[in-house]
Amino acid sequence: MKEPKMNGAERQIFILDQLKAANSPISGRTFAEQTNVSRQVIVQDVSLLKAKNEPIIATSQGYIYLQPVKDAKWCKRIIACKHKPEETKAELYAIVDCGVTIHDVRVEHPVYGDLTGILNVSSRQEVDQFIDLLHDSNAVLLSELTDGIHLHTIEAESEEKVDAAIAKLEAAGYLFA
Numbered sequence: 001m002k003e004p005k006m007n008g009a010e011r012q013i014f015i016l017d018q019l020k021a022a023n024s025p026i027s028g029r030t031f032a033e034q035t036n037v038s039r040q041v042i043v044q045d046v047s048l049l050k051a052k053n054e055p056i057i058a059t060s061q062g063y064i065y066l067q068p069v070k071d072a073k074w075c076k077r078i079i080a081c082k083h084k085p086e087e088t089k090a091e092l093y094a095i096v097d098c099g100v101t102i103h104d105v106r107v108e109h110p111v112y113g114d115l116t117g118i119l120n121v122s123s124r125q126e127v128d129q130f131i132d133l134l135h136d137s138n139a140v141l142l143s144e145l146t147d148g149i150h151l152h153t154i155e156a157e158s159e160e161k162v163d164a165a166i167a168k169l170e171a172a173g174y175l176f177a
Contacts, residue, residue: 006035025062059120060133075162076155082148082176091174092127098165103153107146
């Protein structure tokens with residue numbers, strides 16, 4: 001026998017509790033199955049939570065709740081890169097191999113202004129999942145809209161890790177000066 005559907009308020013509390021406790025993204029489909037509603041209902045619930053200033057973001061792997069950084073020693077930088085689409089995997093590997101998380105990719109579109117895609121990848125496995133999702137969905141990279149030029153927000157627990165990632169990108173010719 002199928003469980004009854006949760007009402008909206010219960011679902012939103014459930015979604016928040018699950019996201020706050022999670023160590024990895026949770027898909028809309030997973031929430032839909034757990035609450036016996038459609039994925040579209042979950043999308044609407046998440047939109048309502050975001051409107052209440054809950055720091056939830058959608059990534060290619062699912063939803064995450066942005067936890068505050070506990071250690072002020074963390075280093076965050078925005079870097080400019082340029083490369084061909086087929087070099088994307090190597091670029092992302094170069095960053096995550098240094099222990100650095102890639103939060104997003106941004107481009108400046110001539111009509112829409114800044115366009116941002118949330119990545120939140122920090123391992124080769126997550127890079128592979130992102131690349132597989134791109135191929136499976138026939139999506140194009142945001143950087144293809146700007147002749148390969150794009151920005152990444154990157155973060156690590158030390159400046160040395162961020163510096164090492166930047167040095168690898170520079171050596172590979174992926175930094176845009």
